[in-house]
Amino acid sequence: MTAAAITALTVVFLTTHARVGDEHVSVDLGWFMNVGGGRIYYDGAFDPWISSGFGPGSTYHTVIGIDAGGILSSLGYAALAGITITDTGANAYGAHSPGADIDLLKLTGVDPDAVMTFAYDGPNASHRDEPSWALARRTADLDSFSGAQEWDRTHVSLGRYGVLTATLLEPQRLDGSAAFLSLSEAGATESFRVSLEAIVPAPGVLSVPAAAALLPRRRRRGPRR
Numbered sequence: 001m002t003a004a005a006i007t008a009l010t011v012v013f014l015t016t017h018a019r020v021g022d023e024h025v026s027v028d029l030g031w032f033m034n035v036g037g038g039r040i041y042y043d044g045a046f047d048p049w050i051s052s053g054f055g056p057g058s059t060y061h062t063v064i065g066i067d068a069g070g071i072l073s074s075l076g077y078a079a080l081a082g083i084t085i086t087d088t089g090a091n092a093y094g095a096h097s098p099g100a101d102i103d104l105l106k107l108t109g110v111d112p113d114a115v116m117t118f119a120y121d122g123p124n125a126s127h128r129d130e131p132s133w134a135l136a137r138r139t140a141d142l143d144s145f146s147g148a149q150e151w152d153r154t155h156v157s158l159g160r161y162g163v164l165t166a167t168l169l170e171p172q173r174l175d176g177s178a179a180f181l182s183l184s185e186a187g188a189t190e191s192f193r194v195s196l197e198a199i200v201p202a203p204g205v206l207s208v209p210a211a212a213a214l215l216p217r218r219r220r221r222g223p224r225r
C-alpha cells in the first residue's frame with residue numbers, strides 16, 4: 001500500500017471510528033458541587049461552558065450543564081470518547097450516603113444511536129459488581145429523592161475517591177455535533193470532579209491551514225480566572 005493510500009484510509013477511519021494508535025487525552029474540568037436552588041459551586045477553567053439550573057419539573061434537583069462539544073472544540077480535539085466522574089474525597093462517607101451520589105449522567109447532541117457503557121471502580125460494594133446496564137439505569141433519570149439508597153436504583157454513590165466512567169462505544173466526532181452533558185448529584189453539599197476523555201487528531205490528518213487555525217485556540221487551556 002502506498003503512503004498516499006494509507007493516509008487516505010486514515011482519514012476515512014477517523015471520520016467514523018477511533019483507531020488503535022489514536023491519542024487519547026483526559027481533560028479535567030475541575031471541581032463541582034451542588035449548593036441547592038439550582039446553583040452550583042464550580043472551581044475550574046471552563047466557566048463559559050458550564051451552567052446550572054433546576055431539573056425539568058423539579059424545584060429541588062439541581063442539574064449541571066456542560067457544553068462538552070464547546071470545551072473540546074475550543075481545545076482543538078477531534079472527538080469525545082467518554083466521561084469520568086470522580087469523588088473528591090472531601091465528602092461525608094457513611095453507610096447511608098457514601099460520597100457523591102451521581103443521579104443523572106445524560107449526553108445529548110450526539111448520534112442518537114451512540115452507545116455508552118458504564119463502569120464503577122471504588123469502595124462502594126453495592127456498585128463494584130454491577131453491570132453496565134444497571135449503572136446506566138441509575139443515571140438515566142433525574143429521579144433520586146431524599147432518603148434514596150442503593151437499592152432504589154436511582155443513583156450511583158461513588159464512595160471515597162470512587163470513579164464512575166461512561167465510555168462511548170464509538171467516539172463522537174465534534175464537527176457537526178453539539179455534545180452536551182447533563183449531570184446531577186443527588187444532594188446539595190457533596191463534591192466531585194469531572195473529566196472528558198477526548199481524541200486528538202492524528203498527525204497528518206489535519207491540513208496545514210487547519211492545524212494553524214487550531215493553535216491559538218489550544219492556548220485557551222489555561223485557567224481563565
Ligand SMILES: [Ca+2]
Nearest residue numbers: 097099100101
Ligand atoms: Ca452522598
Ligand SMILES: [Ca+2]
Nearest residue numbers: 103138141154
Ligand atoms: Ca438517577
